[in-house]
Amino acid sequence: MRIGINSKAQLFATAMLAVAAMAALPCSGRAESVVRIGMTAADIPRTLGQPDQGLEGNRFAGGTMYDGLTMWDLSSADKPSVIIPGLATEWHVDDKDHTKWIFKLRPAVTFHDGSPFNADAVVWNVDKVLNKEAPQFDVSQVGVTASRMPTLVSARKIDDMTVELTTSEPDSFLPINLVNLYMASPVKWQKFYDAAEGADAKAKSQAAWAAFARDASGTGPWKMSSFTPRERLELVKNENYWDKARVPKVDKMLLLPMPEPNARTAALLSGQVDWIEAPAPDAVAEIKQRGFKIYANEEPHVWPWQFSRIEGSPWNDIRVRKAANLCIDREGMKDGLLAGLMVPATGTYEPGHPWRGNPAFQIKYDLPAAQKLMQEAGYGPNKKLSVKVQTSTSGSGQMLPLPMNEYLQQALAECYFDVKIDVVEWNTLFSVNWRKGAKDPSATGSNAINVTYSAMDPFFALVRFLQSGMAPPVSNNWGYINNPKFDEMVKKARQTFDPAERDKALAELHAASVDDAAFLYVAHDVGPRALSPKITGFVQPKSWLVDFSTMTITP
């Protein structure tokens, strides 16, 4: 075929246009910004609204895609993280009936699928874990949710933007507990339910939740864009997020499970990811030396020894409990053992926290005072006190359990303690022994247990350990603490509904527990993570959770 002059000219013009268009491409479209994160989890946390895998699950698959009625303030690296309004703008307890709470909902909020967030959605989400008759009731979500809001029993719609929540007993902690109930889209779920085959409602519900987990819809600042089980979860920013200040600055976030610390570190150093959780401690110096940034901050977490207080336990003597607390050089542990990645604990909460209070007993390293207390209690260089602690080889939040316990063993030896360490596999220690208590044969004669705990809310930080009714098998008062003063203070805190007064009551409870040396308080974890220098704007709050919206990444 011949091409004429005109055709040639047209061809030339077309070619020039194509070249011009290609040259213009980088200017006409901004490159997509992506942050790739290596998590410590071995699997993607559940994406259907109530994540598993503890607080790492909430960090990546909870607060990213979903919101609760209340939320943690994650905006500051200096101040304690406190409760702020989320999908509820305000709330109050009924003046006449303290088991009823009224929550006013945030208007004009939509789920990622475009359906509206309203009172029906709140009732539906409460029912998904508390109402066995509801089609959306999912037993697999009950454990991780109901245990976090132990007194909530039901929800009722008052009007489109108002709900009433009912608790089994007056409980001022409810607004704090509600951060754990994430709002999933009922409309999206219903579509999956309707599309599920078969007549069995339970099977259809299960199928709908499975489908929802693959194509989730919440109200959070990030939307699910793709999901490969056990391998990757891609989230994109929600441009329509209701809090414009928290619309993500990055286009996409890619979450990758990498359970092995060295693998995570290698992935970061080779540029395969931009952010890793919990880098291998030995590699921290090299990570810094290669220009990456290490972020760490005090977390609401405690690495303790929980004492047995059953009859015959040596820890029943307060002088012994106080001596142990004064005998530990926590700064030495921090610098010598943990490369700076801990905060010495002087209680469950440190100064500056609203629930700290003013304990009279100052926990610090004071060897002479500790030795004096032990001598007063009848011990000395020739009469050592034999104690036994159960711990694990590893485990979530346990930091370096064996080296840390060996450090305590050596430190306490100077105060006339003879410490024996009983090492138990983590899941057994955590899910069985901790629950069964010091009287159970699983304790194997131990009179202390080393299980770390989250201190984000008062029930899990204080009540379950200090209230006598929380002794096994009810909850985690492993050592059977039975102190009427604590019981009274717990009752007071739970029934004080003015937030400032409630915080004051909690501070008094905490101060009393420190004065009683209820635990051997050792360390707070600092949640270390390593970030590429390309990431800026990230704030690591004093929380297990973080806000991914503020970060930016340069190409």
Next chain:
Amino acid sequence: MLVYIARRIVYVIPIVLSVALVCFMLVHITPGDPLVAILPADASQELANQMRAAYGFDRPLPVQFWLWLWKALNGDLGHSIATGRPVLTEVLRAVGNTVTLAIAAAIIGFTLGLFFGLIAGYFRGTWIDRVATSIAIAGVSVPHYWLGMVLVIIFSVELNWLPAVGAGPGGSSAWGWDWDHIRYLILPAVTTSVIPMGIVTRTVRSLTGDILSQDFVEALRAKGLRETHVFRHVLKNAAPTALAVMGLQLGYMLGGSILIETVFSWPGSGLLLNSAIFQRDLPLLQGTILVLALFFVFLNLIVDVVQAAIDPRIKRT
């Protein structure tokens, strides 16, 4: 031959049932709460009891076993407690990724193993033998997860030639046999291949040396056969044993390596087992072990049949 195959298949049935029983018992006698993944330790006892009943863990163990076995025989391995996804889907996806890794590792390991084994056997006692044997000993002696980490440090962190972790830029579900994906496979496959390489080298070296010292080889040479023909006879005589060893090694590799797959975050059956163990996800653990055990049993069956086809003397035993 058909009678032999039928007899072998009949032998497999009690093995399969025993495997099912043992794997069920093993995961249930380990301490720990099977609901630990979805039930925090601080949950109330009432809630814990309610959850146990909902998942059927409150029933006697024999009842749980028969219910599980009956469902398994019908192709239903239940649902993962942690994720709620069907166990069979999870296991098959993971096994597929492990098969990819095992085949790549087998190609590398068996090729090198045969090569080093044959030359070591042929040149027994020479420096060639010593070099090949040293490589084989190193292969079986070096902890493979350590080797994996060293390879990652060299080729990913320092040279930045190959990715450190993962199964492709878009994950295993978007796997393709192009360079963008194969580069993710190289380090885990090389790491996985070193033990089979060492074992095959040592086996083939020993076989080759033994066969070369037998009278029939002398007879072949006396008949004036060229060395290549003699070599062919040596190969044929070594093949059944070498094949059995390679079959076993392939079986081990298909079982996945918890350590290697964890080091490389390779989403295979080893990583799945790791996750199931740490989450006490009993249905997933049982299902994965059962599928892998069955895989191994049937692989052995295939090896037996192939061996019998190559060496008719085996059928008579």
